[in-house]
Amino acid sequence: MFLKPIKIKNLFLKNNVFIAPLAGYTNLPTRLIFREQDCAICYSEMVSAMGLKFNFEKSAKLIDISKIDKPIGVQLFGSSSEIIFKAFLSISNFNYDLIDINCGCSVKKVLKAKSGAYLLKDPKEIYRIIKILKENTDKPVTLKIRSGWDNDHINFLEVLDSSIKAKADLITFHPRTRSMLFKGKADWSQIKILKKASSIPVIGNGDIFSGTDAVQMMKETGCDGVMLARGLIENPFLIEEVICTFKNEKYNKPDIDKRMNTMLKHCSLIVNYSGERNGLANFRKFASGYVKGLPGASKFRQKINHLVKHKDFIKTIEEYCNYIKKVVVKNDKL
Ligand SMILES: Cc1cc2nc3c(=O)[nH]c(=O)nc-3n(C[C@H](O)[C@H](O)[C@H](O)COP(=O)(O)O)c2cc1C
Numbered sequence: 001m002f003l004k005p006i007k008i009k010n011l012f013l014k015n016n017v018f019i020a021p022l023a024g025y026t027n028l029p030t031r032l033i034f035r036e037q038d039c040a041i042c043y044s045e046m047v048s049a050m051g052l053k054f055n056f057e058k059s060a061k062l063i064d065i066s067k068i069d070k071p072i073g074v075q076l077f078g079s080s081s082e083i084i085f086k087a088f089l090s091i092s093n094f095n096y097d098l099i100d101i102n103c104g105c106s107v108k109k110v111l112k113a114k115s116g117a118y119l120l121k122d123p124k125e126i127y128r129i130i131k132i133l134k135e136n137t138d139k140p141v142t143l144k145i146r147s148g149w150d151n152d153h154i155n156f157l158e159v160l161d162s163s164i165k166a167k168a169d170l171i172t173f174h175p176r177t178r179s180m181l182f183k184g185k186a187d188w189s190q191i192k193i194l195k196k197a198s199s200i201p202v203i204g205n206g207d208i209f210s211g212t213d214a215v216q217m218m219k220e221t222g223c224d225g226v227m228l229a230r231g232l233i234e235n236p237f238l239i240e241e242v243i244c245t246f247k248n249e250k251y252n253k254p255d256i257d258k259r260m261n262t263m264l265k266h267c268s269l270i271v272n273y274s275g276e277r278n279g280l281a282n283f284r285k286f287a288s289g290y291v292k293g294l295p296g297a298s299k300f301r302q303k304i305n306h307l308v309k310h311k312d313f314i315k316t317i318e319e320y321c322n323y324i325k326k327v328v329v330k331n332d333k334l
Pocket residue numbers: 020021022023024025044045046075102104105144174205206207208227228229230231
């Protein structure tokens with residue numbers, strides 16, 4: 001049984017399956033869809049501390065939280081304690097449950113702004129960031145890191161040490177270096193090392209694409225919980241699969257009705273939230289995951305790539321659903 005509640009300072013989470021911050025993906029409607037599968041916590045997309053300074057409205061939209069979108073972690077990225085602290089003050093009246101600092105993003109634009117994984121070069125600055133936040137909030141302060149800048153500068157233990165000294169409440173670890181981006185394999189043995197050295201909860205992240213992967217990471221590393229990211233884009237039902245596997249229960253893949261109903265609901269929520277044009281553009285990113293491995297999936301994808309009206313999306317999804325029902329006699333063969 002790997003499913004267990006986690007306490008992060010004064011925040012009680014019902015289990016240990018975390019949903020990663022995913023820029024361009026984990027907006028409010030998508031978080032609500034993911035929550036239906038009973039995950040422990042979702043995070044906002046990363047929010048730029050400088051963005052909050054210069055274009056508050058646009059950046060703050062990423063921290064749009066609804067009463068039913070709880071518990072929620074807000075993730076900030078920025079280059080220094082001063083900038084991040086100002087951003088933190090500017091969102092003081094936002095109803096979030098935890099604040100997380102991004103020390104792992106390896107996107108060029110973010111690194112150029114000396115933020116994200118760039119902070120790994122300076123564990124003392126990470127210390128200052130965590131410390132000033134801890135001194136000014138009762139909410140948990142956490143961070144998400146990679147293993148280091150590159151192979152010659154692997155310093156996750158040093159970063160852990162700085163974080164613990166600053167009284168961070170939890171650390172999430174994606175064991176790839178900045179220079180690896182998403183190449184190669186996440187080195188889970190590094191999670192084991194970090195967990196052994198850590199006095200705060202450790203959430204393992206990287207390359208979890210199935211329930212079995214998640215269990216394997218828990219077994220191999222002893223980490224306290226897992227964070228799902230790309231696996232969820234590939235398979236929007238990964239949360240329920242992981243939870244089921246953690247409970248050592250047999251997992252039945254969602255049948256076609258469940259897939260299609262969830263897809264229709266997800267699409268509608270995004271369109272209602274972002275408008276037809278932007279909403280459909282955003283939803284297309286998820287559509288592949290819902291139909292992955294089904295007969296005729298690539299034709300379906302091609303078709304919806306050309307649609308610009310929500311009503312046409314609905315019609316196409318329903319038609320595809322009926323087609324699948326005809327070609328697949330038993331749903332458990334999906
Ligand atoms: C499209 C995309 C967007 C991401 N956005 C963020 C982000 O906003 N903040 C963050 O800390 N990590 C972000 N990440 C990194 C993931 O949270 C995660 O650490 C990484 O993908 C490794 O996990 P995985 O192998 O399960 O995907 C992003 C990754 C992807 C693919």
